[in-house]
Amino acid sequence: MEIRSTTEEDLDVFVDTIHAAFGHFPDTPTEGGGGLWWSALEMDRGLLALTADGRPIGTAAAYSFELTLPGENLVPAAGVTAVGVLPSHRRRGVLSAMMRHQLAELRARGEFVSVLLASEATIYGRFGYGPATYTARLTVPRHRAALAVPRARGAADAPATGSDSASDSASVKGSLNDSVSASVNDSDNGSIELLRRAECGEILEEVYDRYRRAQPGALSRPHRWWALRAGQPPISPAPRYVAVHRDPDGVPDGYAGYSIESGTLTVDETIATDDAVFTALARFVLGHDLVSQVVFKHVLPDHPLRRQLADFRAGEVSGDTDWLWVRLLDVPRALTARGWFVDGELVLDVKDPFLGEHGRYLLTVRDGKADCVPTNREPDLSLDVSDLGSIYLGGTAPSTLVRAGHIRAHHPGAATLADTLFRAERSPHCLHWF
Numbered sequence: 001m002e003i004r005s006t007t008e009e010d011l012d013v014f015v016d017t018i019h020a021a022f023g024h025f026p027d028t029p030t031e032g033g034g035g036l037w038w039s040a041l042e043m044d045r046g047l048l049a050l051t052a053d054g055r056p057i058g059t060a061a062a063y064s065f066e067l068t069l070p071g072e073n074l075v076p077a078a079g080v081t082a083v084g085v086l087p088s089h090r091r092r093g094v095l096s097a098m099m100r101h102q103l104a105e106l107r108a109r110g111e112f113v114s115v116l117l118a119s120e121a122t123i124y125g126r127f128g129y130g131p132a133t134y135t136a137r138l139t140v141p142r143h144r145a146a147l148a149v150p151r152a153r154g155a156a157d158a159p160a161t162g163s164d165s166a167s168d169s170a171s172v173k174g175s176l177n178d179s180v181s182a183s184v185n186d187s188d189n190g191s192i193e194l195l196r197r198a199e200c201g202e203i204l205e206e207v208y209d210r211y212r213r214a215q216p217g218a219l220s221r222p223h224r225w226w227a228l229r230a231g232q233p234p235i236s237p238a239p240r241y242v243a244v245h246r247d248p249d250g251v252p253d254g255y256a257g258y259s260i261e262s263g264t265l266t267v268d269e270t271i272a273t274d275d276a277v278f279t280a281l282a283r284f285v286l287g288h289d290l291v292s293q294v295v296f297k298h299v300l301p302d303h304p305l306r307r308q309l310a311d312f313r314a315g316e317v318s319g320d321t322d323w324l325w326v327r328l329l330d331v332p333r334a335l336t337a338r339g340w341f342v343d344g345e346l347v348l349d350v351k352d353p354f355l356g357e358h359g360r361y362l363l364t365v366r367d368g369k370a371d372c373v374p375t376n377r378e379p380d381l382s383l384d385v386s387d388l389g390s391i392y393l394g395g396t397a398p399s400t401l402v403r404a405g406h407i408r409a410h411h412p413g414a415a416t417l418a419d420t421l422f423r424a425e426r427s428p429h430c431l432h433w434f
């Protein structure tokens with residue numbers, strides 16, 4: 001078997017092979033846009049596995065993303081994608097060989113973190129990836145969608161509530177073609193404009209970019225994707241309505257892209273540059289007429305919206321699952337790249353079985369910055385690099401992995417200290433599908 005890098009000329013054979021691995025046909029239309037999707041591949045970052053006589057049997061590729069780390073630190077991250085091996089050649093080590101080849105290539109490019117979305121959760125742990133962000137679906141029946149008065153606010157500036165549904169606070173006027181403007185609620189001086197997906201691509205791109213820079217775990221969406229509309233909705237050409245929120249100066253600062261079918265309003269993604277904007281958008285979709293329920297497809301499992309509902313049980317969380325998996329390729333570089341929020345010191349003994357590496361590091365955090373150097377000191381925690389990937393963005397508590405028997409805490413208090421240190425300013429979340 002040979003593994004080689006691809007060029008633009010390999011696109012057809014690459015796409016053909018990955019389709020065969022997934023059991024699809026290249027011309028099957030998909031919601032994401034079929035062939036368009038593949039045109040966004042960076043073919044200089046692809047790999048093909050070939051038999052000794054040159055037949056393609058496996059593929060892997062990577063996108064050049066920017067990942068937001070805790071502390072709003074932006075770093076390059078390889079987004080591993082299009083991984084597949086022909087059913088006729090599985091369980092013979094083809095994927096393992098491609099993963100080894102790819103990790104060496106990423107390192108050679110100077111990248112220190114790679115990320116992926118896993119088709120099955122049993123595949124990538126052995127290659128050093130750990131689940132690091134989580135997402136869920138939140139379903140709210142419209143007749144139970146009233147929002148509570150926020151207790152931290154005085155009654156005077158609380159939004160209008162006490163109504164049976166969330167609809168009362170967002171009055172919609174005009175026709176769609178005129179772009180509907182609505183005052184969102186008493187505490188929100190912004191407005192919502194209703195647009196069609198096809199006419200607001202630039203606004204979405206701009207707002208998404210602002211949002212992702214401040215959201216740990218978020219990935220950049222390269223301009224090429226937006227221009228090609230080569231992703232999942234709402235980037236894709238699939239028709240969507242989009243509620244675009246604007247601040248009092250008219251600057252777009254959030255959006256919710258949605259479709260309605262059989263009385264269910266499904267929001268593909270709600271992007272908001274702050275919590276009040278999210279609330280305004282949620283209020284808008286929850287108040288939609290002729291809708292029996294609203295499904296928020298991608299929210300944090302512990303999203304504050306659940307607590308904003310007057311009836312806590314009205315928000316039903318389902319499909320709680322892993323999303324972004326993280327793999328560190330250079331532990332000291334990765335740990336010094338993120339922001340930290342509490343001072344402290346921790347000795348981490350990190351094993352990387354797939355690459356046959358082992359290092360012990362002293363992590364010292366002062367004033368939001370970390371130093372990470374090799375040490376011979378006794379460790380506080382012993383862990384696999386995949387577990388370090390899981391806790392890196394602050395979305396998995398080290399103590400959870402200690403309790404699960406994956407991380408070893410060498411003394412009482414080590415897990416609590418690690419929990420405090422690794423926490424991010426907010427739960428990491430990634431909405432991007434790749």
Ligand SMILES: CC(C)(COP(=O)(O)OP(=O)(O)OC[C@H]1O[C@@H](n2cnc3c(N)ncnc32)[C@H](O)[C@@H]1OP(=O)(O)O)[C@@H](O)C(=O)NCCC(=O)NCCS
Pocket residue numbers: 021022082083084085086089090091092093094095096097117118119120122123126
């Ligand atoms: C997943 C896939 C790429 C694995 O390729 P492969 O060449 O068979 O993998 P390897 O032979 O290198 O397997 C390496 C190890 O992973 C295990 N493994 C591989 N695929 C696995 C799976 N789907 N579930 C559980 N374990 C798996 C193997 O048993 C082997 O374990 P071992 O080291 O203990 O012997 C291949 O099955 C495939 O193309 N599946 C369909 C497409 C897909 O899901 N791609 C991933 C997209 S994120």
